[in-house]
Structures are given as structure tokens and as C-alpha cells.
Amino acid sequence: MVLEKELEGKSLDQLLEVACQELGCMPEDLELEILEVTSSSGLLGMPSKKIKIKAKLKPDKMLSERANKALTFLKDLFYYTDFQIETQTNLLKDKLQIEILLKGEDLKYLVQNGGEVLSALEFLTNKIVAKSLGVGPKIVLKPEGINLEREKRLISAVKRAIEKVKTTKEPQIIKVGSQREERIVLNLVKPEKNIEAVVEGEGKQKKVILQWTNS
Structure with a gap:
């Protein structure tokens, strides 16, 4: 998933439409930064204007989308393995990171030997999300009450x-x-x-x- 895009065109409305198409989102999910505005004489001396912008997804949108994808994978995995593990998501906008808190009686199977299984699951979760949405903010799996x-x-x-x-x-x-x-x-x-x-x-x-x- 592309997180930001630089675009150039004749009007802001046109660029906003293109940005939404290329980033796969709604206008309200975007932050826009105008990088450059230039004017020149066009055909027959008519004035012509070009606008260059940077469009990027807002942190809330970017983090929530990746969090939802990670939670879908984890909940399916815990369901099919019959693990009694609950999840709680924290979107850390300041760190641009997703923290998924894990708790439940079967958490013990993930935190043995210094959390080797949990580390492998965290790696796999990030790979699954990156394959679907592209490289982006890291997803951290955190066991409740345990300092690994x-x-x-x-x-x-x-x-x-x-x-x-x-x-x-x-x-x-x-x-x-x-x-x-x-x-x-x-x-x-x-x-x-x-x-x-x-x-x-x-x-x-x-x-x-x-x-x-x-x-």
C-alpha cells in the first residue's frame, strides 16, 4: 500500500481526485501539502497554472486499516488453533505504530522460552499485513502483564x-x-x-x- 504520493496537475480538485484513486481512500482520509504553484503563458498567450502537491494518508486511517488486517489474521489463527486469547488494539500515532495487547489463558503457549513463539507470530503478522497493504507502520504484539x-x-x-x-x-x-x-x-x-x-x-x-x- 502506497502511503503518500506526489502529484502535479492544473487544479487542486483534479489532484485530490487522482490522489484518492491512487491511494485507495476518501478525500477526508488525506493530508495535502502544496509543494509548488507555477504560472506560465500557454497556447495563444493564455495563462496556464500548474500545482504540485504531496498527498498522504492520515495516521488514523493508515493505522486503523493495518490494525484491522492484523486482527483478522490473528483472530482466525486463534479460532482455528482453539487458543483462548483476546486482543486489544492501541494505535500509537506519535510512534506511528500499532500495538496489539494479548491476554487469556492460552497466552502461556506464546511466551515460553523468552517469547520465541510470540516473536515469530509478530514477524508473520507483519509479513501478512505487508503482503496485503504494502510496507508500513510496525505491528507489535504485547502480552499483558509480561515484560519479555x-x-x-x-x-x-x-x-x-x-x-x-x-x-x-x-x-x-x-x-x-x-x-x-x-x-x-x-x-x-x-x-x-x-x-x-x-x-x-x-x-x-x-x-x-x-x-x-x-x-
Whole structure:
């Protein structure tokens, strides 16, 4: 989908009509910027005027159209996979970005392992929309109540701590801010035969201690 177009013609009304045809929209969906107006002597000395404009889709129109296309794809996907996941859309006009908030009991299947499945789904959603409407504002899939970037950093920190325990045999401490983060740490440590995880503290003071064992 073309988001803006530069056009040149004899009248503003003519250019507006052409812009609507080429951008596939109504006049009220457009923002117009007059770039240049020139006058010259035409045939038989009659004055001739040319107008050059830039026509572009308003952010509301552009974002809502892409959001609708993304939601159609996601809702169909969740329906056929029988995933209980609800969607809520935020159009971020300042960032020229579409944020789709996901929530529901089956969200857990998308956010495992630092959200690898969710990242793949976000990539696919953007590809589907771009194929239909052309390249445009990014669509971001955001799980409700989960900070995936923080979780990715946590996973990296736990992996480094595991390697350090194996090398030095010294305990390593990982701070966790929620039960979900605690489960992430415990699941990463679980396959390690000679490392045990001990949970200590409560609330903001909760931590998981990784320590070497000879068993």
C-alpha cells in the first residue's frame, strides 16, 4: 500500500481526485501539502497554472486499516488453533505504530522460552499485513502483564550463572521479581544434574541461589 504520493496537475480538485484513486481512500482520509504553484503563458498567450502537491494518508486511517488486517489474521489463527486469547488494539500515532495487547489463558503457549513463539507470530503478522497493504507502520504484539525483554535478560543471566557454577563451584544468586520469573529460573536449572536451585526470601527480596552439588 502506497502511503503518500506526489502529484502535479492544473487544479487542486483534479489532484485530490487522482490522489484518492491512487491511494485507495476518501478525500477526508488525506493530508495535502502544496509543494509548488507555477504560472506560465500557454497556447495563444493564455495563462496556464500548474500545482504540485504531496498527498498522504492520515495516521488514523493508515493505522486503523493495518490494525484491522492484523486482527483478522490473528483472530482466525486463534479460532482455528482453539487458543483462548483476546486482543486489544492501541494505535500509537506519535510512534506511528500499532500495538496489539494479548491476554487469556492460552497466552502461556506464546511466551515460553523468552517469547520465541510470540516473536515469530509478530514477524508473520507483519509479513501478512505487508503482503496485503504494502510496507508500513510496525505491528507489535504485547502480552499483558509480561515484560519479555526483562525475561530475555533474566534467561541470559541464569545461563551465565549456570556456567559460572560449573566452572568455579561457587554459588550464584539470581534475583526474581515474580512467580513467573522464579519458574523460568527453576526450569532452566532443572536439567542440570550437579546444580540445585534454592529459593529464599519473599516479595522483592526473593532470590534463587544456584549451588553445586556432588550428587
